[in-house]
Each structure stands twice: as structure tokens, then as C-alpha cells.
Amino acid sequence: MTQSRKPRKPNPQAREAQQNHPSSSFSSSGMKLIVPLQGVVQGRGGLLLGTLVPCALFYFLQLYLKRRRSNFSPPSPSEPTLPRTSSRSSLSTRGSISRVRVSKLATQISRPDESLYYVGLERVSRDPYDALENPNGIIQLGLSDNKLCLDLIGEWVARNLEGSISGGVGLGINGIVPYQTFDGVMELKMALSDFMHQVIGGSVKFDPSNMVLTAGATPAIEILSFCLADHGNAFLVPTPYYPGFDRDVRWRPGVDLIPVHCRSTDNFDLNITALEQAFSQARKRGVKVRGILISNPSNPVGNMMTQDMLYSLLDFAEEKNIHIIADEVFAGSTYGSEKFVSIAEILNSDYIDKSRVHIIYGLSKDLSLAGFRVGVICSFNESVLAAAKKLSRFSSISAPTQRLVTSMLSDKRFIREYFETNQKRIRQVHDEFVGCLSKLGIKCAKSSAGMYCWADMSGLIRPYSEKGEIELWEKFLSVAKINITPGSACHCIEPGWFRICFTTITLEEIPLVIERVRKVVESCDSSS
Amino acid sequence: MTQSRKPRKPNPQAREAQQNHPSSSFSSSGMKLIVPLQGVVQGRGGLLLGTLVPCALFYFLQLYLKRRRSNFSPPSPSEPTLPRTSSRSSLSTRGSISRVRVSKLATQISRPDESLYYVGLERVSRDPYDALENPNGIIQLGLSDNKLCLDLIGEWVARNLEGSISGGVGLGINGIVPYQTFDGVMELKMALSDFMHQVIGGSVKFDPSNMVLTAGATPAIEILSFCLADHGNAFLVPTPYYPGFDRDVRWRPGVDLIPVHCRSTDNFDLNITALEQAFSQARKRGVKVRGILISNPSNPVGNMMTQDMLYSLLDFAEEKNIHIIADEVFAGSTYGSEKFVSIAEILNSDYIDKSRVHIIYGLSKDLSLAGFRVGVICSFNESVLAAAKKLSRFSSISAPTQRLVTSMLSDKRFIREYFETNQKRIRQVHDEFVGCLSKLGIKCAKSSAGMYCWADMSGLIRPYSEKGEIELWEKFLSVAKINITPGSACHCIEPGWFRICFTTITLEEIPLVIERVRKVVESCDSSS
Known part of the structure; x- marks a missing residue:
């Protein structure tokens, strides 16, 4: 259980460092030429030929390329603006050549998600389970959303909405429409x-x-x-x-x-x-x-x-x-x-x-x-x-x-009654759900708070590694149609642990979920 | 009107640069010793004695101080953690010596506001005008908050609140209580x-x-x-x-x-x-x-x-x-x-x-x-x-x-009626307000949108500079008790312009505001 494993993710420090030094992610053709060139020279000589000379060469080449580049686009500041009519037509071709650049942050985060936590959430949003409309959809057990007491909140809102928003504090519309303090x-x-x-x-x-x-x-x-x-x-x-x-x-x-x-x-x-x-x-x-x-x-x-x-x-x-x-x-x-x-x-x-x-x-x-x-x-x-x-x-x-x-x-x-009921309902669902998992041979870490259990499925993964864990997660998602969060998404060092949120389902829906889990457990057992 | 003036603010680039080089805002006692020392040495020699030698000295002294400092706090990583009871008492003295550091951003923005736009808003919040409760308070003309149509919004909300929040779209409580898409x-x-x-x-x-x-x-x-x-x-x-x-x-x-x-x-x-x-x-x-x-x-x-x-x-x-x-x-x-x-x-x-x-x-x-x-x-x-x-x-x-x-x-x-009424009311207040200012000799820039006028009070400021503008702003705030925004807060290059928001007051309140403005105008005229 405590054996070491390979690092799960590319080193975040390295990624950070790369981000702080834009030149290292530089992708002009000039750079592509220089890096292998430096390697070749380094292979031959001692300190002078292997390091100092290529570094100097590298520096002057960079300088040369930088100067050459600045002659192209954007145009030099002294160039006058074109009159509108002529510029319109000349731009029509240029626009298609140079796409406008976005920030490094936008480039980085606009890419598809790497974290399986977010990949899972996204997969659910495309095919969400619904008892009537989509009974074969994916059941959401990956988000710690508490739906056990929506009835209590709903009743309170229905009774108190009017008074609390526009009248409650005697402020009327002046208390909600104009600017309020930001904090x-x-x-x-x-x-x-x-x-x-x-x-x-x-x-x-x-x-x-x-x-x-x-x-x-x-x-x-x-x-x-x-x-x-x-x-x-x-x-x-x-x-x-x-x-x-x-x-x-x-x-x-x-x-x-x-x-x-x-x-x-x-x-x-x-x-x-x-x-x-x-x-x-x-x-x-x-x-x-x-x-x-x-x-x-x-x-x-x-x-x-x-x-x-x-x-x-x-x-x-x-x-x-x-x-x-x-x-x-x-x-x-x-x-x-x-x-x-x-x-x-x-x-x-x-x-x-x-x-x-x-x-x-x-x-x-x-x-x-x-x-x-x-x-x-x-x-x-x-x-x-x-x-x-x-x-x-x-x-x-x-x-x-x-x-x-x-x-x-x-x-x-209301708050006192809500808390009594909410904690009771969480405890009920927790006990029932964890008990059912236990019967399937899945043990959970000792817990006493939250809306999830932290389940040890290391016995179900082959190989005992992040790869095995991800394969099991994928099986849950695409075969059993339930979304849970793999430990690797939580940076857990031991493979095979999963977070399962149980407050997104009701006590009555537990058998359905457990049935889907059973299928995965059995398929793992039979394949081993 | 278009004459040049001194730069209004400390150069933002310089401020940025300082922020990016933490050493320049460094304030340890070591640094305080070195900087004058460098100055002394620089005063005597040529390139070698004046620049290279002090730079080298400076470098080694920094290295020495850095090493010395790291022997103090925080302690070296190999030092074992103290058991709780003994550490508690030993920390009681240390805690008072080294205060925990916050980020550069927090240090910078937690200071009192420099922008007079925000200073003005803050001053109003401490002594806001109210016709009944605080008739001598400051009238807010510094915030583009539109209060001309609160009646229409209020009526709509009173009629439609219930249906729109919990029932309107047939989603009930499920459409407002659990997580929704962030965007x-x-x-x-x-x-x-x-x-x-x-x-x-x-x-x-x-x-x-x-x-x-x-x-x-x-x-x-x-x-x-x-x-x-x-x-x-x-x-x-x-x-x-x-x-x-x-x-x-x-x-x-x-x-x-x-x-x-x-x-x-x-x-x-x-x-x-x-x-x-x-x-x-x-x-x-x-x-x-x-x-x-x-x-x-x-x-x-x-x-x-x-x-x-x-x-x-x-x-x-x-x-x-x-x-x-x-x-x-x-x-x-x-x-x-x-x-x-x-x-x-x-x-x-x-x-x-x-x-x-x-x-x-x-x-x-x-x-x-x-x-x-x-x-x-x-x-x-x-x-x-x-x-x-x-x-x-x-x-x-x-x-x-x-x-x-x-x-x-x-x-x-509702939207169509609201817009008709709102634009009509803005126009009424604008025309009346700008007309009254004009009678006091204050002309506004030509405008056709927004909730404010851009008023030229350059004739009222002495000297014709940012200093004069700020003095006039202060007079409006503390003598006439009205908050307006000085052009310098908007980075206007010409002194004496002010933004005055008129949608925070009603048509009926214009005479009161104009009376307060008149006092300032007259005091400026008499002092010139």
C-alpha cells in the first residue's frame, strides 16, 4: 500500500519555470536551428569549445535573429497609417497570415482539461443520468453537491422569498438595485x-x-x-x-x-x-x-x-x-x-x-x-x-x-432544524453506501465529515500504478456509467483510491449505484 | 487649454519595475548601510574605484548578510520540531519579533487609496447626504449609479419575484440551489x-x-x-x-x-x-x-x-x-x-x-x-x-x-417601456443640470450618452495645474459637500475638468446641488 511509484505528473516547478522564461518555449525556426547546433558543438570539445564557444555563438545568433525579425511584423513605428479605403483591401490578406496572440495563461488553460476530475465532470454534462429521461446516463458521484435537503431549502424559499428580498430589512428596492459595498x-x-x-x-x-x-x-x-x-x-x-x-x-x-x-x-x-x-x-x-x-x-x-x-x-x-x-x-x-x-x-x-x-x-x-x-x-x-x-x-x-x-x-x-435533518440524512446515506461498498470488498478510509467517502480500490487495479487506476476510472465512467474521482486527480501518492460523493443521490438510488459498481468489481475479479 | 503640464503621477513603468525587483524595495538594516557606503566610494574614483570596486564590495557584503540572516529565522531545515509544550512558550517571544509577510500586491493595495475617485467615494460613505436624516451630508455625484428608474424596477420585481426565481422556468429549486455552470x-x-x-x-x-x-x-x-x-x-x-x-x-x-x-x-x-x-x-x-x-x-x-x-x-x-x-x-x-x-x-x-x-x-x-x-x-x-x-x-x-x-x-x-422612460428621464436631468451649470459659467463637453457630464472648470482653478484642480475638488467636497471626480483621477492631461454624475439625484434635487456649486463658483470668483 505504501510502496513508492513514479511521479504522476510533469513536475509543476519545471512547468512554472518554463512559463517564467518565455524564451524556453520559444518556437521560431531560428531557435529550432540553434538548439541542435549547440548540442553538436558541446559533444566535441572541453569547457571552452563545449560550453563557452557555443554559448557565445548562441547569443550572437539570437541577437541577429531578433534584429531580423523586428524588420518584419509589426511594421516599424515610423510607417504611416494607411488611409481607410486602401488599408481595408491590403489588410484582407494580412489578417489571414498573422493571428492575434493571446496570453500565456489563456493559451495554457484554454486547452482541454488534463485533470480527470474535470474530465469526469465534463463527461457527465454530456450524458447525465435521469431516472425518467436518461436512465442509461452517467450518474454524478464526482461533485460534492448536497442534494439531500433540497426539499427543506425549497420550502423555506417558497415561504420567505418575497419578504426577504424586497421587504425584509426595510430597505426596499434601494437595498438591492444600486451599488452595495463589494465585500x-x-x-x-x-x-x-x-x-x-x-x-x-x-x-x-x-x-x-x-x-x-x-x-x-x-x-x-x-x-x-x-x-x-x-x-x-x-x-x-x-x-x-x-x-x-x-x-x-x-x-x-x-x-x-x-x-x-x-x-x-x-x-x-x-x-x-x-x-x-x-x-x-x-x-x-x-x-x-x-x-x-x-x-x-x-x-x-x-x-x-x-x-x-x-x-x-x-x-x-x-x-x-x-x-x-x-x-x-x-x-x-x-x-x-x-x-x-x-x-x-x-x-x-x-x-x-x-x-x-x-x-x-x-x-x-x-x-x-x-x-x-x-x-x-x-x-x-x-x-x-x-x-x-x-x-x-x-x-x-x-x-x-x-x-x-x-x-x-x-x-x-430553520437553521437548527435544517442542520439536524441534514446531518442525519448524510449519516444515513453514508452508512448505507459505505456498508454496501464493504460487502463488495471495497473498504473506505475512516471518516466523520463531508459528502463523500474515500474508497480503497487498490485491489481492483492492474497494474498497481496510476495507469491501472486510470483504467479502472475509465471503466467506471464508460461501462458502469458512474463518475467518481480518481486519487491521482487529488495528487494521492498511493494508487487505487477514489473519492465517491454520495449526497448527489438519495437513499433510494443507492441500490442502482451499487449494482453498477458490482459489475465493475466482478469484471475486475474475472479478469484477474 | 491645451498647454502642457508636469506629469501627474509617478511613472507607472517605474513603479512596475520596482515591483518586479524585490531587492530595490528591500529594507533590512544591512541594505541601509550599504547604499550610502556605495555612494561614498563612488564619489572618489574613476570607473574602477567609482563603479567596479563598490559593485564588487556590494555583492560580497550582500552575500555575507544573506548568509548571516539565514542563520537566524527561519531555522535551518535540519532543526527538529520542538515538542508542543516547550515550543509554545518559546514561540511567545519570537512571534512578536517577526511579523508574517504578505504579498507585494497586498502590501501595495492595502495602503490608503491614492486615486481621488476612490478617496471621494470613501468620504461620502462616512457622511452621506440624506434629505431627512443628514441634510448637511455629502451629495454623491461621483458614482455612475442610475437611480432615476428605481421605481420601475421596484414595481417589476414586486410583481414578478416569486414566479421568476422559483417557478418561472419550470426548474423549481433545482434550478437555483445546486451548482450551475460557472459561466x-x-x-x-x-x-x-x-x-x-x-x-x-x-x-x-x-x-x-x-x-x-x-x-x-x-x-x-x-x-x-x-x-x-x-x-x-x-x-x-x-x-x-x-x-x-x-x-x-x-x-x-x-x-x-x-x-x-x-x-x-x-x-x-x-x-x-x-x-x-x-x-x-x-x-x-x-x-x-x-x-x-x-x-x-x-x-x-x-x-x-x-x-x-x-x-x-x-x-x-x-x-x-x-x-x-x-x-x-x-x-x-x-x-x-x-x-x-x-x-x-x-x-x-x-x-x-x-x-x-x-x-x-x-x-x-x-x-x-x-x-x-x-x-x-x-x-x-x-x-x-x-x-x-x-x-x-x-x-x-x-x-x-x-x-x-x-x-x-x-x-x-417591460424592457421597451423601461428604456423609453429611462432615456427620457436621463435627458431631462441632463438638460436641466447642464443648463444650470451653464448659467454659472461652467460649460460641459458635447455628450450624448452616459449618466454624467464632463465639466470644464478650468476657469475656476488657481494655479492652472493639477494642484489647482485638486484644491477645487477639495473645496467641493468639504465646503460645498458634493463629491465629483477630478479629471486627474481620469488621467486627463488638461487640468480643471470634472466628471459629474447626475443620475444619482432627481430632477427636484438639482436646485440644491446647483446652489452648492454656486457657492464654490462665487468663492473662486471673489478670491481671484
Whole structure:
């Protein structure tokens, strides 16, 4: 289970480095000529002939080619603009020659997805299961969307929509139509602070002035990345981790994610020694580590950090003088006997420097409101708060939604009943689903929160490698027609683990899913 | 009027350059020692003693200090983690010594605002005018928020809220609560396409597949900047321009804005020769220009580009092989006799390469729905569309708002009546307001769209410079208690121009505002 394997992905550092040096991805014909030429010369001589001479040659050739190129397109600045009529016709041919260039980022991310997490989601969108309309479609078990309590939310909205949006707070249309503060209206921050106190429990009560609201937890993570690290810096992140982090942290902030591998033998709990090692290796490579990004409760495993582990993490962060970003979006979706402990809860001592701790929360998971796009950054760092408030202009929640949510969160009786029912329903589906998997010989990691189980199917893969894992994933998708997330998409170091979300289906639909899983298990057994 | 003046702002290139070289903003005590030392040595010798020797000294000292520093904090990687209890107490002192570092971006933008546009908005928020509650507060004329038709929107929402959010499209709660596609639901794209056809008129009809929806036009501009240019590249932008562009384009995308100055003698119309000059000067400085960013109708002037000008702009962009970003958010807020021409309207010929043209639109201005945060990118470039769709995860519109807006846009009778009334009311307030200013001796630039006038108060400023302009702005804010936007905040090259938004007040409130303006005019006249 813990045996080593080949690196799964092209080294992200190498990719980053290439991105930072445009010349290395340079593709003019001149460059193509020079690189082999340099190789030829290097093969022959010593230091002088093998390195210095080709380098000098390379430099002058580059210079020559650069000068030659600038004589072509775009035209020299002194060239006068053509009058409209004549230019129109002359451009008709030119337009087809030189296509306009887009940014490196756009070039990179406009390509088809590499992450199988996103490939899976896309495959479902083309052929989604529907009991009546498309019973042979793909069942979505790859997205942690909670559909178990849509009935409760639906009833509340039906009863309260009118009052909460246009009348509820006595503001009328003036409270929803004109510009509001980008980082969220105070009423919602206050309601969210109360709500989080209720959900997270314990002593945690955020001051609304320490909150910045964003259009979901996704932009909250991105904004924090922009605030805590510069392009080329890195965060440590325990694996397996949520595949979306790669997009949120790497794409626009340009911050690298350095995996800290957790093992099945520890039930994928974080190990501080592994954290130390990853940190020191990064330093040796010259990478500046600016923070640790954790999801607690863990996505995809569903385990939670103990208070002791949180203290150790804080010690580590203080010692290295780095930040902690704690993504706690599943804080209220617990179903075990364990109590969730927020990192905010251990910050009460006077001698702890709170300014390095930043918490992400949102309503997509615990309140099932993924479509509402409501997220929040809770921070104790004045600079981060000031910057995040200004950056929230790019990710504001629409005012009608803010009013609706304020009203819902303020209905404390509804919230209490919703949470009781929701946790009960998650527990029911979890227990039933994991029990059925167990009967098929598939064991899951010990978990007590989240909307998914982390299933060990290493016994079903041939070969025992990422290749085997991907082949099994493909079989689930195209033969059994269920989409699950392979561990490789979560950067898990051990092959054969899969995240399966069970809150997208009802208790009644479990037999159908299990039947589809059984087919795959049997086909694997018979072929071995 | 057209005389030259000192540069208004610290050179943005210099600021950028400093940002890219962290060592230049380095502030350790070691550095503070070395810099004067280098100066002393430089003062004495020739090339060798004056430059080479100090440079070598400087290099070795830096190396020495760097090594010495790394012996302190953070500790060397081989140092074992302290056990929790002992580390807790040892950290209590250390925590207070080294504060955790935030990113350069956060450091930069968390500082108090420099732009007087934002300073003014902030000042209003601390002491906002209210006829009953705070009659001596500051009147907001600095924000282009349209409050003239809140009654119409309010009535529509009251009539249609229930049906449009939960029932309208037959999707029920499933259409608003779970995850929806990040780049906007198809129903809203289709409704928006029809709406834009109605507003922009002519032959323009966008294919919904060419649209990416975002949480307002602000993130739409930012996303386009990320897609079209790399960090350190630049866009040309005619001045005066909307102050928000500096945040949208510079902050996170790191794209520079190169001003192309328009003059009062041309009624601030764009001049292609000035564009050519700005482009060639940028190239000489080694800056890669990737596009032209225009607002049409212009914000803050309120004039519109002719069809001929749009053709010339397209010729220019084709010749230089760069992009055009056209921010058309005021397309439907016209009040003159001129017809608005969208750049989309001249793209119908086969020989035009549409892939370089990108249009920004939104509902904050023309439909008064600033609080709803609904924006759209319309592009003909497949790579840009694919990338922007993926980036919309950071800036999604909440589903309830999407349903509500879909329903509103689909009510074609309401939209037609709203536009008739809205344009009539804007025209009334514009004519009355500009007429009153004229009687005070303040002339405005010729305009036919937008929610503001561009007023020439150069006769009121002493000295005739940015300093005089800012003093006048301060007098308006603190003496007359009205917030307007000084031309310097819009990068206008001529001092004494101000943008005054008149749609934040009613026809009945004009005398009050004009009375306050009169006081300032009279105090200027008496002091001269």
C-alpha cells in the first residue's frame, strides 16, 4: 500500500519555470536551428569549445535573429497609417497570415482539461443520468453537491422569498438595485458570524469586521493566494487534496502547490515530519514557501484534524514564519461522533500571532447553496483584510442573493432544524453506501465529515500504478456509467483510491449505484 | 487649454519595475548601510574605484548578510520540531519579533487609496447626504449609479419575484440551489443576447456561445486582461478614462495602461495619430502593447465613436496585430440625437479578423442593476472564450439572480417601456443640470450618452495645474459637500475638468446641488 511509484505528473516547478522564461518555449525556426547546433558543438570539445564557444555563438545568433525579425511584423513605428479605403483591401490578406496572440495563461488553460476530475465532470454534462429521461446516463458521484435537503431549502424559499428580498430589512428596492459595498453588506456578515458560531460551535465567534464576502469559497481561496504569496512562491498542501486548489492557487496567483504526502497507514492524517521535509526540500530548491493550505474536514478523505494536530501546525507555521489557510467549508457536514475543531478555536491565547491564520468558509456545502455563490474569508491580518476587501470588486455576491441569505441565516429555528435533518440524512446515506461498498470488498478510509467517502480500490487495479487506476476510472465512467474521482486527480501518492460523493443521490438510488459498481468489481475479479 | 503640464503621477513603468525587483524595495538594516557606503566610494574614483570596486564590495557584503540572516529565522531545515509544550512558550517571544509577510500586491493595495475617485467615494460613505436624516451630508455625484428608474424596477420585481426565481422556468429549486455552470446559464445568455440586440440595435446579435457571464463588468475586464496580455505587457487607453480601469487591468493581471491623450480642442475624440505615437513610444521602451481598451460611449466624457473612427481603430489593431477591448456598458443610456454604433456592427465583412475584438457589457448602467452584479464578455476568439469560461469560476453570478434577470430581460414589453422612460428621464436631468451649470459659467463637453457630464472648470482653478484642480475638488467636497471626480483621477492631461454624475439625484434635487456649486463658483470668483 505504501510502496513508492513514479511521479504522476510533469513536475509543476519545471512547468512554472518554463512559463517564467518565455524564451524556453520559444518556437521560431531560428531557435529550432540553434538548439541542435549547440548540442553538436558541446559533444566535441572541453569547457571552452563545449560550453563557452557555443554559448557565445548562441547569443550572437539570437541577437541577429531578433534584429531580423523586428524588420518584419509589426511594421516599424515610423510607417504611416494607411488611409481607410486602401488599408481595408491590403489588410484582407494580412489578417489571414498573422493571428492575434493571446496570453500565456489563456493559451495554457484554454486547452482541454488534463485533470480527470474535470474530465469526469465534463463527461457527465454530456450524458447525465435521469431516472425518467436518461436512465442509461452517467450518474454524478464526482461533485460534492448536497442534494439531500433540497426539499427543506425549497420550502423555506417558497415561504420567505418575497419578504426577504424586497421587504425584509426595510430597505426596499434601494437595498438591492444600486451599488452595495463589494465585500458584502454588514447585515449578511453579522448573520454569517452568528451562523458560523452555531455551526462551528465552541468559542468561535468572528467579528464581522474580520470578514470579506466573496462569490463562493473558490474566489476566497484565490484572493487569499494573491494576498499571501507572490508569483513563484509556494504553499505546502497535504495530499490527497481537492483538485480545484490547482486552479484556485496556481492559475492566476501563480503560486505553486507543494504536496505533503499523507499515507493510508496513518488514515491519511497529516504528519509534521513530512511537512518539515517538504519545507526544507523546497528551500533547498530555492522556492519560498509562504503558507500551508489545509482543508479541515479533509476533502477528499473526510477525516478531521485533532486539536493537538492544529497546535502542531500552528507551531510549525510560527517557527517558519508562514501563513495557514484553513478551508473549513465542510465544518457543519459532520456525521460521526467526533466533534469538529476549527483552527479559530485555538487562537484564543494571547501569545499566538493570529495574523498568520486565515479561514475560508462558504454556504455551498453545509447549507447546500452551491448555486448561490456565497463564500467568506475570515482573517486576523489587517493588511490581508484591507487588500481582500478591495479585491472583492472582482467577485461580489449579488445583492438580492445577499438579502435572501441574510434572511435565511437569521431564521435560527430553520437553521437548527435544517442542520439536524441534514446531518442525519448524510449519516444515513453514508452508512448505507459505505456498508454496501464493504460487502463488495471495497473498504473506505475512516471518516466523520463531508459528502463523500474515500474508497480503497487498490485491489481492483492492474497494474498497481496510476495507469491501472486510470483504467479502472475509465471503466467506471464508460461501462458502469458512474463518475467518481480518481486519487491521482487529488495528487494521492498511493494508487487505487477514489473519492465517491454520495449526497448527489438519495437513499433510494443507492441500490442502482451499487449494482453498477458490482459489475465493475466482478469484471475486475474475472479478469484477474 | 491645451498647454502642457508636469506629469501627474509617478511613472507607472517605474513603479512596475520596482515591483518586479524585490531587492530595490528591500529594507533590512544591512541594505541601509550599504547604499550610502556605495555612494561614498563612488564619489572618489574613476570607473574602477567609482563603479567596479563598490559593485564588487556590494555583492560580497550582500552575500555575507544573506548568509548571516539565514542563520537566524527561519531555522535551518535540519532543526527538529520542538515538542508542543516547550515550543509554545518559546514561540511567545519570537512571534512578536517577526511579523508574517504578505504579498507585494497586498502590501501595495492595502495602503490608503491614492486615486481621488476612490478617496471621494470613501468620504461620502462616512457622511452621506440624506434629505431627512443628514441634510448637511455629502451629495454623491461621483458614482455612475442610475437611480432615476428605481421605481420601475421596484414595481417589476414586486410583481414578478416569486414566479421568476422559483417557478418561472419550470426548474423549481433545482434550478437555483445546486451548482450551475460557472459561466452563466444558457437561458440568461439567450435572454441577454436578445436584450443586447434590442439595446444596441442595428444588425448586432451575439451568439450565446460567444458569451461568458461574470459578476459584473468589472471582473469581465479583469478576465479579458488576463486572457489577452501577459504580466508586464500593456494596453493603450484613450484619456480621460474611467478610474476603475487602473484596478481592473493593473492590479492582478499586471498589465500596464498607456494613456493616449485626447484634447478638449477635439471634444476629447480619439486621434489615430496620437494612438500611433503612443504605440511606437511604447515599442521603443521595449513594452509589448497587446491591445487597445476603449469605453464607447466614453466614460467620463459621454461622447461616442463614429463608424469611421471604429473602422480606423480596427485598421490600426489589424496593422499592429493587437486586440480591441470595447467597454460598451453605456450603450443603451443615450439621450442625444446621435445613434450609438457598436464595434460589433462593423465586423460583418468577411475579410475582418473578428478574433481580436472583445466586447464588455453589463446591466449595472443601462438597466440600473448595479447591485445585481451581471456582466458579460462577448468575444469571437475561441481561445479567449475557452479560457474566460474556466476563469468565470472566480466570478460567477448567483443562480437566483440569474433566474430573476432572465425573467426580467424576457419581459420585452417591460424592457421597451423601461428604456423609453429611462432615456427620457436621463435627458431631462441632463438638460436641466447642464443648463444650470451653464448659467454659472461652467460649460460641459458635447455628450450624448452616459449618466454624467464632463465639466470644464478650468476657469475656476488657481494655479492652472493639477494642484489647482485638486484644491477645487477639495473645496467641493468639504465646503460645498458634493463629491465629483477630478479629471486627474481620469488621467486627463488638461487640468480643471470634472466628471459629474447626475443620475444619482432627481430632477427636484438639482436646485440644491446647483446652489452648492454656486457657492464654490462665487468663492473662486471673489478670491481671484
